[in-house]
Amino acid sequence: MPELIPPATRFVPLPDGFAMRRGGALYGARVAYEAFGRPNAARDNVILLMPGLSPSAHAASNPDDPSPGWWEAMLGPGKPIDTDRWHVVCVNALGSCRGSTGPPSVDPRSGEPYRLGFPELSMEDIADAAAFTVRALGFERLACVVGASMGGMGALSLLARHTGLARGLVNISSAVHSLPFSIGIRSLQREAIRSDPHWNQGRYDEGEYPGRGMLTARKLGMLSYRSPQEWDRRFGRSLLGGDQGAEKEPFGMEFAVESYLEHHARRFVNAFDPNSYLYLSRCMDRFDLGDSCGGSADEALARLRPEKALVMGVRTDILFPLRQQRQIAEGLASGGAGVRFLPLDSQEGHDSFLIDTARFGLPVAKFLSNL
Amino acid sequence: MPELIPPATRFVPLPDGFAMRRGGALYGARVAYEAFGRPNAARDNVILLMPGLSPSAHAASNPDDPSPGWWEAMLGPGKPIDTDRWHVVCVNALGSCRGSTGPPSVDPRSGEPYRLGFPELSMEDIADAAAFTVRALGFERLACVVGASMGGMGALSLLARHTGLARGLVNISSAVHSLPFSIGIRSLQREAIRSDPHWNQGRYDEGEYPGRGMLTARKLGMLSYRSPQEWDRRFGRSLLGGDQGAEKEPFGMEFAVESYLEHHARRFVNAFDPNSYLYLSRCMDRFDLGDSCGGSADEALARLRPEKALVMGVRTDILFPLRQQRQIAEGLASGGAGVRFLPLDSQEGHDSFLIDTARFGLPVAKFLSNL
Known part of the structure; x- marks a missing residue:
């Protein structure tokens, strides 16, 4: 479905034989991304942005695609994630349908779409594909990884599997695992x-x-x-x-x-x-940072050790309730990270970070300016 | 579907031409009920029990049907609704499929089931059918009407349309109208x-x-x-x-x-x-005590004037949130009723009244003993 891929999308090929955590491997696969702002000479101003389940990598308008992105109010010149300072790489999740290889992509072995022949998908695969992408773009160390909702799960998994890849973490309305209501x-x-x-x-x-x-x-x-x-x-x-x-x-x-x-x-x-949708949805159910790291979620969080972290959540969120963000903040802090936990009174529930950007913008801007 | 009707069910025929609020009328219709305990000589010990959407009139075991009822822990000799003292009539809602006339019943005009030919159903019809039933059984004044969930909506409607029919009210996990989430x-x-x-x-x-x-x-x-x-x-x-x-x-x-x-x-x-299910579900969406009484819900509540009321709700209820029970209690009190509002910490959400009977039993018993 090429019409689902925004026009400014760029691609990084994954290495052949890209191993999937639950078995199988991908050949001829790729990760879709968009880039905003410019890397500086030291290449130390790079932010990786990991979206939720459904958005594409088109987080904001840019010269190659002037249409508004899914986080238009948060990302751009002079905005909370200020692209005058930061070079932002927003990746589309592996398994999605917005440019990264997923079930609707053509399986090179058969010449037909994978459909349910796509290997089982894990959050760890999404994290590994994102880590490979930024490294392939020439960035060995990120200033920050920013993830919201499913993207926040991916960001935690990325830090767990790629120690030291990111100096800072902004984790929004996310969780170390899904609870039975969700x-x-x-x-x-x-x-x-x-x-x-x-x-x-x-x-x-x-x-x-x-x-x-x-x-x-x-x-x-x-x-x-x-x-x-x-x-x-x-x-x-x-x-x-x-x-x-x-x-x-x-x-x-x-x-x-x-x-x-x-x-x-x-x-x-x-x-x-x-x-x-089915693959990503099940992947969210299955994700468990503790299992993934061979211990409890709290132990895993303590070992992530970003230098600084901002953890945000919303009191009206019924899908990722606030106690899950508190758990992330406390777990990171117990490992020695400098953590700010910020519970918000936004009324728009889990989606607040997409809507109530007035409330989210300032703390994110402040966190990044002190990074 | 006769197998859906419990064996101890009794029936009261509704008068031919029973008028439905949104148009149409029923012929040859009936209300199903079960009775527990015995009326006293003064016939002033009668409680009407109005269930939620799905239960039958079989609220508790009795000599004619020893199988456990849907409120077995609450209703019976020596139980919170003590059938040694009270004569309890539990009605099956009009429009249901558990003995009262509803969409699966045979339309006498055609000899075929009504199906979608059943007239549109309103909470006021359910209340009127229940009021007719207790009067047909020879009870002009009820000691109390007890309603939970949809039954609590029906109880409010009954008090609004049949002034003075009940002296007391126990209203559990209910509302004056449905909110958009539900x-x-x-x-x-x-x-x-x-x-x-x-x-x-x-x-x-x-x-x-x-x-x-x-x-x-x-x-x-x-x-x-x-x-x-x-x-x-x-x-x-x-x-x-x-x-x-x-x-x-x-x-x-x-x-x-x-x-x-x-x-x-x-x-x-x-x-x-x-x-x-479709008829009763839509009927709950549409119910609005204020509209039904030609004013605001709070004005309508103030005019209900039971002598005494017990209003209960549960903090973990996401379908009928606690603020809706608080509204009922405050509205009744503003009309001069003696109201006790009891918010509970039960963990089972809207269904708590069916499960956490340890918490519900004592306040109900105490309220009834002082009635």
């Missing part, structure tokens, strides 16, 4: 896709596409990404009115919140590959 | 059923039954009925092991929480009628 939500999202007859064990095409399952999965995602408090404020009990009158079909939409979920989810249905 | 969850549950091809606009049968949609809907229900804290404590990140090893099919169950949801949801799939 596993349950994601399990239901996958069930919605898998039970769509058009999913067909991953062998869909544009004509027979599991759009219905993707729609339900995305709506459930939206309900868990935002917060009940935000829904109350935005929609209350407003009904659909005027042109948007209630649907005529039985049990069709009547409330504004239903219509909002429907319209926003529709935009996602054909903008993300269903198999990629 | 509307969103229920909308997705309905979507799961409606998008199952076997739902077929309500024209399923045992051979072509929307079991897949019901399964997803129930799992989503379970995730919202309980609390993340309870899932953490019960399951953590336990994997399926031994005989229950991870499923072989792609993206099949791996975690204990997934298996728990699957196995409990499976028991529900064929134990509740999908069309009834």
